[in-house]
Amino acid sequence: MLSQQDTKNLIDKVVSYSKLPGCEVSVSSEEHVFIRFANNGITTSGYVLEQRVSITSTTDDGRRGSSVANELTDSEIKQSVEEAEQLASISRPDPERVPALGPQHYPELHNYDAFTGMARGDAMIPRVKAIIDSARKNQLISAGFIERSALTVAVGNKAGLFGYHQLTDSSLSNTMRNAGGTSSGWASQTSVSLKDIDGESAGRISAEKCVRGSAGKRKLDPGKYTVILEPSGVSDLIGFLNFGFGARQAEQGLSFLSKQGGGTLLGEKLFPEFITLRTDPFDPKLPALPWAGGFGGGGALPNDKITWIENGW
Amino acid sequence: MSTTNRSPTRRSFVRATAGGAAVLLANDMFGNPAQANAKPNPKLVALGAVALTEAKKQGASYADVRIGRYRNQLSGYRLSPERGSNKTNEVPFVTNQHSFGFGVRVIVNGQWGFAASPIVTAEEIARITREAVIVAKANAALQASPVLLAPTKAYVDRWVSPFEKDPFEVPVDEKLELIHSAAAAIKKDPKVFAANGVLIFRGEDKYFASTEGSSIQQYNIQSAPRLAATAVDMQRGISRTRTYKVEPQSAGWEWVPKANLGENAPRIRAEVLEALAAPPVTPGKKDLVLMPSHLWLTIHESIGHSTELDRALGYEANFAGTSFLTTDKMGHFGFGSELVNIFGDRTNRGGLATVKYDDDGVLTTKFPIIEKGTFKHYQTIRDQAHLIAENESRGCCYADSWSSVPFQRMPNVWLAPGPPNVTPQDLISGVDDGILIEGDGSFSIDQQRYNFQFGGDAFWEIKGGKKQGMLSRVAYQSKTTDFWHACDGISGASYWQQFGAPNDGKGEPEQINAVSHGCSRPDSGRSMFC
Numbered sequence: 001m002l003s004q005q006d007t008k009n010l011i012d013k014v015v016s017y018s019k020l021p022g023c024e025v026s027v028s029s030e031e032h033v034f035i036r037f038a039n040n041g042i043t044t045s046g047y048v049l050e051q052r053v054s055i056t057s058t059t060d061d062g063r064r065g066s067s068v069a070n071e072l073t074d075s076e077i078k079q080s081v082e083e084a085e086q087l088a089s090i091s092r093p094d095p096e097r098v099p100a101l102g103p104q105h106y107p108e109l110h111n112y113d114a115f116t117g118m119a120r121g122d123a124m125i126p127r128v129k130a131i132i133d134s135a136r137k138n139q140l141i142s143a144g145f146i147e148r149s150a151l152t153v154a155v156g157n158k159a160g161l162f163g164y165h166q167l168t169d170s171s172l173s174n175t176m177r178n179a180g181g182t183s184s185g186w187a188s189q190t191s192v193s194l195k196d197i198d199g200e201s202a203g204r205i206s207a208e209k210c211v212r213g214s215a216g217k218r219k220l221d222p223g224k225y226t227v228i229l230e231p232s233g234v235s236d237l238i239g240f241l242n243f244g245f246g247a248r249q250a251e252q253g254l255s256f257l258s259k260q261g262g263g264t265l266l267g268e269k270l271f272p273e274f275i276t277l278r279t280d281p282f283d284p285k286l287p288a289l290p291w292a293g294g295f296g297g298g299g300a301l302p303n304d305k306i307t308w309i310e311n312g313w
Numbered sequence: 314m315s316t317t318n319r320s321p322t323r324r325s326f327v328r329a330t331a332g333g334a335a336v337l338l339a340n341d342m343f344g345n346p347a348q349a350n351a352k353p354n355p356k357l358v359a360l361g362a363v364a365l366t367e368a369k370k371q372g373a374s375y376a377d378v379r380i381g382r383y384r385n386q387l388s389g390y391r392l393s394p395e396r397g398s399n400k401t402n403e404v405p406f407v408t409n410q411h412s413f414g415f416g417v418r419v420i421v422n423g424q425w426g427f428a429a430s431p432i433v434t435a436e437e438i439a440r441i442t443r444e445a446v447i448v449a450k451a452n453a454a455l456q457a458s459p460v461l462l463a464p465t466k467a468y469v470d471r472w473v474s475p476f477e478k479d480p481f482e483v484p485v486d487e488k489l490e491l492i493h494s495a496a497a498a499i500k501k502d503p504k505v506f507a508a509n510g511v512l513i514f515r516g517e518d519k520y521f522a523s524t525e526g527s528s529i530q531q532y533n534i535q536s537a538p539r540l541a542a543t544a545v546d547m548q549r550g551i552s553r554t555r556t557y558k559v560e561p562q563s564a565g566w567e568w569v570p571k572a573n574l575g576e577n578a579p580r581i582r583a584e585v586l587e588a589l590a591a592p593p594v595t596p597g598k599k600d601l602v603l604m605p606s607h608l609w610l611t612i613h614e615s616i617g618h619s620t621e622l623d624r625a626l627g628y629e630a631n632f633a634g635t636s637f638l639t640t641d642k643m644g645h646f647g648f649g650s651e652l653v654n655i656f657g658d659r660t661n662r663g664g665l666a667t668v669k670y671d672d673d674g675v676l677t678t679k680f681p682i683i684e685k686g687t688f689k690h691y692q693t694i695r696d697q698a699h700l701i702a703e704n705e706s707r708g709c710c711y712a713d714s715w716s717s718v719p720f721q722r723m724p725n726v727w728l729a730p731g732p733p734n735v736t737p738q739d740l741i742s743g744v745d746d747g748i749l750i751e752g753d754g755s756f757s758i759d760q761q762r763y764n765f766q767f768g769g770d771a772f773w774e775i776k777g778g779k780k781q782g783m784l785s786r787v788a789y790q791s792k793t794t795d796f797w798h799a800c801d802g803i804s805g806a807s808y809w810q811q812f813g814a815p816n817d818g819k820g821e822p823e824q825i826n827a828v829s830h831g832c833s834r835p836d837s838g839r840s841m842f843c
Contacts, residue, residue: 036821038628041457046427047444048716050414068410070431071339080411087407090486092493095395095402121451129455143630145821175631181639184630248396252506253545253552260550 001117002029002051002152004164010072011156014055017081020088022058022100023158024300027051031117031150035124038143040132045121053077057084062097064088100159106290106302109165109281113193116168117150124148127199131174134203140210142203144174148194155291155300163300169287170194174202176210183217185209188232191285238277245308269313277309339382339413339433343518343532353471353520353530361522363435364417367442369524373419373449375462376442377523379672380433381715384518385410386481388488389511392500393543401500403493407485414715417442421449423459425696429716463698463706465675467526472669474533475662476565480514483566488512491574492538498578499542505582506552507543512536512569513561513815515827519715527674535665535827536568537561537815540578542585553785555585556752556770558606560812561827562663584771584783591783594772600747601789602740607769608728609812609830610753615793616648616655617726617830619762620682622691626700633819634760637793638688640701646688649797654729655683657692659708664725665813665827666711672719677708682726686797694721713824720820727811727831731803740802747775748787753812766790804833 002010007027014025028051035045056066065087069080115123124146135142148170156162173188187206189197229237249255250264257265281288281303291300342356361378368376388407395402415438416429426449428441492510499508515535522528540557557580559572603611623629624636638646659666659677671677673695681689691701694710711722741749752770759765768788774781791799811831818825 032822034822035452037455038630039457039626042424042452042455043457043628044425044427044718044720045448045452046429046718047441047448048416048428049430049432050716051431052412064406066406066408068408068412070412070414083409087409087485090484091407091489092403092405094404096404121448125451125454132455141627141630143627145631147822173631177627177630177635181635186631251396252394253547253550254543258547258550260548262547 001031001150001166002027002154004154007152007154007164008156008162010053010077011154011162013074014053014077014081015156015158017078018057018085018158020057020085021060021158022056023081024056024058024100025156026054027154029152032147033120033124034145034147035121035128036145037128037132040135040142042128047120053080055080055084057081057088058097058100059088062093062095063091064094064097065091100157101161101300103160104163104291104300104302106163106165107282107304109167109288109290110284111167111192111287112150113168113195116148116170116192116194119148119194123194127172127197130199131203131206134200134207135176138176138207138211140176140178140207142174142176142206144172144202146170146172146197146199151287153289161300163291165290167287167289168192170197172197172199172202174206176203176206178210178214183210183213185211185213192287193285196285267313271309271312273312275309275312276307279306279308281305339411339518342380342520343382351471352469353528357520357530358522358528360415360433360435360438361520361528363438364415364442365522365524367439368417368419368446371419371421371443371446373421373446373524375420375524376417376445377521377674378415378417378438378442379519379521379712379715379719380415381413381517381519383412383714384481384516386514387511388485388492389509390489390493390496391507391509392496393507405489405493407489412714415441416712416715416717417445418719419445419449420460420462421446422453422456424449424453424456425460426450426452427718431716460696461699462695463704465525465673465695465706467523468670468674468676469528470669471530472532474563474667476534476567478566480534480536480566480569481516491569495540495574495578498575499540499582502582502586504544504586505542506545509541509543510574511539513539515815521670521672521674523674525674527670529670529674531668531670533563533668534565535561535815536564536566538569538572538574540574540581542581544585544589546589551589553585553588555581555588557581558752558770558812560810561665561815561829562811563665563667564663587783588771588785591772591785593786594748594784600744600775602737602744602747602749602775604749604751605808605810605832606752606812607750608832610756610814611765611767611796612655612726612728612830612832613723613814613817613828614756614758615762615765615796616682617723617828619793620657620688620691620726621721621723622693622697622701623721624762625691626697629819632821632823634762637761637763642688643691643701644687644689647686647798648683648688648794649686650800651685652731652800652803653683653686653797654681655726656680656729657682657690657707657709657724657726659724661725661727661811661829661831663811664829664831665815666723666725666829671706671708671710672712673706673708673710675706675708675710677724680707692721692724697721711826713826717822717824718820722819722824722826723817723828725811725813725829725831727829728803728833730806730809730833733805733807735802735804737804737808740804741775741780742778743802744775745777748784749773749775749780750787763793764790765793765796806833808833
């Protein structure tokens with residue numbers, strides 16, 4: 001994994017090779033460890049290192065070109081800078097460009113867990129074993145996936161901006177099925193820390209769901225029903241909802257937040273009072289970054305809490 | 314197992330990234346495909362041998378290594394109003410992406426292990442191979458059954474997908490000019506809200522070597538142009554997008570002029586405005602005439618995925634899902650009408666999944682999946698064949714990156730054409746009350762690939778054997794076997810086209826796969842829609 005100084009040196013090197021007025025750089029290095037299991041046994045697993053440098057060059061009149069590479073040798077970095085600049089020079093001015101950000105004060109996030117960052121198979125296999133044990137105890141068949149990741153990310157540009165962050169993430173999901181294939185149960189857990197991932201709990205919950213489904217299934221006729229969703233189900237729906245919060249889409253009639261006849265629904269009460277939706281990058285269990293969105297659209301602005309919906313408004 | 318002592322040391326990282334002599338660049342090893350001869354690059358062979366030698370030294374009964382360079386180029390234009398005004402902004406974008414690295418797969422004590430790194434040096438390849446062995450040994454503690462590989466021959470070969478002009482060699486300004494011209498033609502009518510045009514090119518340059526003696530280098534190029542027009546009716550609060558999605562092909566730059574972007578731009582400009590005003594469909598049972606630009610997705614979701622052996626056996630149960638097509642149905646199950654003949658094929662020209670050898674090093678083939686409506690064969694790879702008492706793999710192994718674990722992925726799955734004298738007009742003429750659907754849209758299908766609903770990109774009513782005006786808000790619902798049993802007409806080979814998916818998702822960690830689904834224009838009667 002790259003240290004803060006490694007990424008600073010790398011970004012400085014990219015900027016030093018740059019000849020055009022604008023140069024934005026993103027760097028990442030990642031380490032992933034994962035185990036996949038099915039039919040009550042491990043099937044595939046791996047240990048994977050990845051790294052990437054993304055460079056966007058901009059001319060005085062706003063022409064932009066980007067290159068992404070993962071060879072971090074001097075010659076390859078130089079070639080990537082030249083490539084981005086060449087693309088910028090033959091592109092057309094971007095009328096929606098924004099000025100490069102200067103130095104920023106990024107918030108401090110605490111979402112790196114050292115245990116998770118170093119965990120390997122010996123830390124993960126007992127969690128898988130707990131699920132398989134639960135499957136065998138209940139005469140069920142388990143399939144699932146456990147993964148932990150450690151990431152180093154950095155941003156910088158020719159205007160003096162620099163940001164660096166390290167974070168970890170881990171997840172476990174499992175599906176239990178009965179032998180006849182007539183019922184299944186699913187459970188999932190995610191956290192910045194692998195210590196929070198509990199195979200015994202995931203195995204028990206998914207097995208209970210599967211056994212419950214085996215016993216009491218009946219045909220449900222089409223109609224309107226009250227549905228109670230567990231958190232992971234709500235999470236999936238919110239993921240789709242998030243696509244519609246862009247201001248441009250709402251203003252231009254392309255979103256559920258567009259108002260019929262023109263304008264947006266910003267400031268109107270659209271949801272029940274018990275609905276409040278926030279983004280909170282400071283949650284220590286979530287793998288958030290100190291900046292929002294990288295350099296897309298001139299971004300890398302400091303991340304902060306955002307309230308999208310408050311008491312239904 | 315401790316971890317801190319196995320990551321690349323600070324010293325080795327600095328050495329590998331400092332441009333020293335030990336570092337080999339991707340360009341040195343893959344070079345210009347025009348200069349390719351029948352043998353892999355010796356530098357790749359030497360690096361591959363490091364992994365294979367180290368794996369055997371560490372006790373692996375089998376190992377393979379893939380060294381890959383992947384290139385993507387995305388260029389295009391968005392023409393849309395500036396926020397808060399009616400002024401049209403013309404926003405270009407152009408990005409080149411490169412990824413280079415290697416992955417090593419081993420079998421130790423009957424268990425797979427995998428490790429990968431972007432630092433392509435002999436020292437790192439040996440280290441990562443040891444990592445893969447450690448992974449495999451650890452996994453043996455929870456082994457369900459030992460891995461068994463179906464036999465394959467050893468091949469020493471170099472293969473390049475057919476193309477006339479490397480798209481990466483075409484100047485980007487030429488690409489931007491072409492796509493800008495087409496997008497501007499769409500936006501020419503001020504009633505069109507936005508126009509988008511994009512050219513996507515992908516190059517996959519890959520070396521494979523195994524302890525069984527294979528040494529294979531392959532280069533595959535894919536090209537995919539696309540145009541889209543969007544219209545908005547603020548008063549009614551609706552928007553419609555009409556897409557001209559050219560068949561994505563394993564082909565070079567020559568595919569782009571054949572797409573006739575300039576000629577098709579005015580057509581989708583007119584159609585998006587007609588679609589915006591089109592009346593909604595009346596719910597009921599109708600006949601469907603489905604164009605290849607639409608039917609590819611129904612083939613993909615209902616046949617391509619249901620006939621994957623890993624799904625049928627539960628290996629994808631936690632992510633992609635299972636299959637209603639359980640192994641007891643193989644060889645005799647009535648999947649569709651007698652007109653339905655489906656092939657799995659990684660050899661057909663232009664197919665996105667077409668290669669000479671798969672990522673198990675198996676020579677790819679064409680094989681029947683459905684013959685005259687009867688389900689015949691699953692898609693398989695080497696470690697699956699024995700699970701259904703077969704003796705050889707059907708060559709469906711693929712990994713989407715050097716950093717991904719190879720596993721069973723879909724080949725090109727295509728529907729054979731009907732009799733040569735049958736035309737799409739014949740099919741339309743035979744429909745009294747139906748809908749013609751072009752292009753793909755949103756869809757939903759259950760995890761066993763049985764109950765589904767498909768939308769589309771554009772819809773026309775058919776009345777009394779004649780194509781009428783456009784409809785809106787169309788989707789059809791069916792069960793996989795009901796749908797394919799209802800197929801009662803397919804036009805001839807002259808009308809066969811292969812559309813496809815450049816990014817089909819499956820597996821954990823999730824991987825993408827590019828796959829084509831050729832078909833002519835069938836008539837699938839009595840399918841329900843709403």
